[in-house]
Amino acid sequence: MTETIRHTAVAGHFYTSVPGKLREELASYLSKPAAPKAKAYGVLVPHAGYIYSGAVCGHALASVEIPGTVLILHTKHQLGGGTFSLAGFREWETPLGKVRVDGALQKSLAAAEGIDVSNFPHFQEHAAEVVLPFLQQLNPDVKVCVISVSHAPLETVQAVGAGIASAILSQDGGDTLIVASSDMNHYEDHETTLAKDKLALDKLAQYDTQGMIDVCFARDISMCGVHATALMLEACRGLGASKVELLEHTTSGEYKGQYGQVVGYASARVL
Numbered sequence: 001m002t003e004t005i006r007h008t009a010v011a012g013h014f015y016t017s018v019p020g021k022l023r024e025e026l027a028s029y030l031s032k033p034a035a036p037k038a039k040a041y042g043v044l045v046p047h048a049g050y051i052y053s054g055a056v057c058g059h060a061l062a063s064v065e066i067p068g069t070v071l072i073l074h075t076k077h078q079l080g081g082g083t084f085s086l087a088g089f090r091e092w093e094t095p096l097g098k099v100r101v102d103g104a105l106q107k108s109l110a111a112a113e114g115i116d117v118s119n120f121p122h123f124q125e126h127a128a129e130v131v132l133p134f135l136q137q138l139n140p141d142v143k144v145c146v147i148s149v150s151h152a153p154l155e156t157v158q159a160v161g162a163g164i165a166s167a168i169l170s171q172d173g174g175d176t177l178i179v180a181s182s183d184m185n186h187y188e189d190h191e192t193t194l195a196k197d198k199l200a201l202d203k204l205a206q207y208d209t210q211g212m213i214d215v216c217f218a219r220d221i222s223m224c225g226v227h228a229t230a231l232m233l234e235a236c237r238g239l240g241a242s243k244v245e246l247l248e249h250t251t252s253g254e255y256k257g258q259y260g261q262v263v264g265y266a267s268a269r270v271l
Contacts, residue, residue, distance in 0.1 A: 182225020
């Protein structure tokens with residue numbers, strides 16, 4: 001693997017590529033936290049274009065402390081890699097500059113059972129990239145690691161989650177925030193999407209990982225990052241988390257003014 005820098009793939013499309021304009025937009029989103037800031041183990045945020053989900057993402061990230069390292073677990077939209085693919089880059093580029101990778105944590109994660117190292121699913125993936133500018137704005141010195149997550153049985157998710165928790169705890173202090181990047185139900189009307197999303201979010205709020213996965217499949221809730229969110233929950237559980245607090249829930253219809261075919265966006269924090 002020779003690639004050391006992950007260059008921007010969706011700047012100018014999902015969000016502005018103009019640094020000054022981007023900082024202003026981020027500041028606007030981050031000025032309205034969804035809840036008083038708290039120390040959290042994990043946080044769920046959406047990953048659409050900022051015009052649609054930037055506010056929900058910013059409000060959520062402004063509600064948690066951003067430590068020195070953030071691990072992003074995101075939906076696998078792209079081909080390549082395995083079920084749990086750790087990016088092998090050393091830096092991630094955004095219009096605000098480069099975000100360094102936490103090399104020590106990356107090495108520990110790479111040694112965890114079930115996690116492979118592959119850049120392939122990360123080159124054109126937006127789900128992690130759109131989160132990075134928020135992290136840079138909140139903590140300019142932040143380091144990251146990024147894992148692409150596909151579908152897997154709960155037992156596998158739990159085992160990989162335990163491995164992630166062990167990898168984090170093996171670092172000095174183990175002070176790492178885990179971000180799950182996922183949108184909610186896709187391309188149904190506003191009311192249907194809100195109702196379907198609530199079924200999954202109720203299970204999330206109960207810290208019921210299996211229930212959240214089951215209801216998404218049983219009720220055809222197209223939460224694209226359900227397994228990334230499940231992995232976040234299980235890794236946080238291994239770090240000592242005990243509850244989930246829902247923050248916001250809306251749809252793209254609220255921003256487009258078109259309610260016939262929307263995407264759901266939600267946020268939550270794990271404490």
